[in-house]
Amino acid sequence: MKKIILTIGITLLLCTIALSGCNEQKKPIISNFEAIPNEIELGQTSSLHWNVLDATSVTIDIGIGAVTSAGNRSVVPMETTTYTLTATGSTTVTAKTTITVNQPIEKPNISMIQTDFYIEITEVKNGHVLQSEVHVIAINRNSTVNQTSALGPMINDGDGNPNFLGAGDAITFQNLSGFSDGELWDIQLIYRSEIIGQCVFKNSKGPYDTPVVRMTQSNTSVIIIGIINGPIDQGMCSITAINETSQEIQTSLLGASLTDKDGNPIVLGISDQIIFNSLGKFKAGDRWIIQLMYNGIIISQCLFTNIRSIIMIPT
Known part of the structure; x- marks a missing residue:
């Protein structure tokens, strides 16, 4: 009798183990996560590609967020960037891929010229110039005083691409009316601590606020x-x-x-x-x-x- 009971107990235990194994959630598998191409020039586009199995949720960092288990996403990183994919199921697994962004070797060179009451960018050489990293300096030619704050220069997008400086963009001055007609300034464009463009600007009477x-x-x-x-x-x-x-x-x-x-x-x-x-x-x-x-x-x-x-x- 004891032998029969023992046999039944072992059988029940084995069934329980088998059933628990059947109900156990599978571990997520990241079968692919890559960037194509994985090396680009500044301003170019790459594409992230991924495929994940047995996951309840999939996310990618660097502002992408939740994604489907398989797909692709175009990205334009401004510098070398490593993306992390996180797959969650019975446990959490991650994978990483890196996009190398080659920065311009030669210093950018900007050509610009005064047009009426503003300065127009006429040409951009040697790579893409991030507009957010450009600032303007205005030096009075007579007094050599830095009058940037007083003049209030602003970079205005004129080529339809607000991210990068381009031909057609312009530098306007908010406070020209506060200065005498004929005053001269050396206007410099500074990018990553280097002068990449400069020209002379002359104050002339005009409709400064005219669009x-x-x-x-x-x-x-x-x-x-x-x-x-x-x-x-x-x-x-x-x-x-x-x-x-x-x-x-x-x-x-x-x-x-x-x-x-x-x-x-x-x-x-x-x-x-x-x-x-x-x-x-x-x-x-x-x-x-x-x-x-x-x-x-x-x-x-x-x-x-x-x-x-x-x-x-x-x-």
């Missing part, structure tokens, strides 16, 4: 690519389209209108567009001078060429 907008043709529309001295109330803007050949104002005939594209219909913004609803009435190759007006003042203009085929001749 300046850069725009250019993009296929069959005109797109805003830069704004200086904003914000600009979009409701106070108007458009004039002047035929380059006849000098006739054809704004209504073209069906020109300002369209919000940046999600803020109140304030004019980069990527907003001037569209033309009646281009089909005109011949391909017809050209107009497109003027953007603000409070009756021209704040931008560009040349627009009709690239559409003729559909209907205007009467």
Whole structure:
């Protein structure tokens, strides 16, 4: 009898162990976590790729957060960065991958020139320059006094990329009206403790607070690519389209209108567009001078060429 009871007990114990083994949650397995490519130049994009099995949650650090068990994510690290993937299940396992970011070997070289009451960046050589790491110094040419704070220089994005300094960006000065007409300053751009660009700036009487907008043709529309001295109330803007050949104002005939594209219909913004609803009435190759007006003042203009085929001749 005791032998039978012992046999039953052993059998029950073995079944319990077997069942507990069946119910035990599996340990997560990170079968792949890599960056492609794993070496880039500053400003380039890499992609993280991963595949995880038997995990209840998967996260990646450096601002990415929770992700699915398999996928990929594009990243643009500003410096060499190691990413950690954490998979959680019955236990927690991690994997790491590193993206090496090569910094420019040569010192960047910025060309800039005074344009009216601001300075325009005309060329950027030798790599990408992080705009957040650039600051401006203004030295009065007569007194050699550093007047940066008094002038209030600001770097304004004008090329549609606020992360990096580029051709079309501008340096404006908030307090020019507080200085005498004709005063001169040496303006220096400093990047990582080195001078990467400089020019002479002369104070000239002018509408210091007048907005300046850069725009250019993009296929069959005109797109805003830069704004200086904003914000600009979009409701106070108007458009004039002047035929380059006849000098006739054809704004209504073209069906020109300002369209919000940046999600803020109140304030004019980069990527907003001037569209033309009646281009089909005109011949391909017809050209107009497109003027953007603000409070009756021209704040931008560009040349627009009709690239559409003729559909209907205007009467």
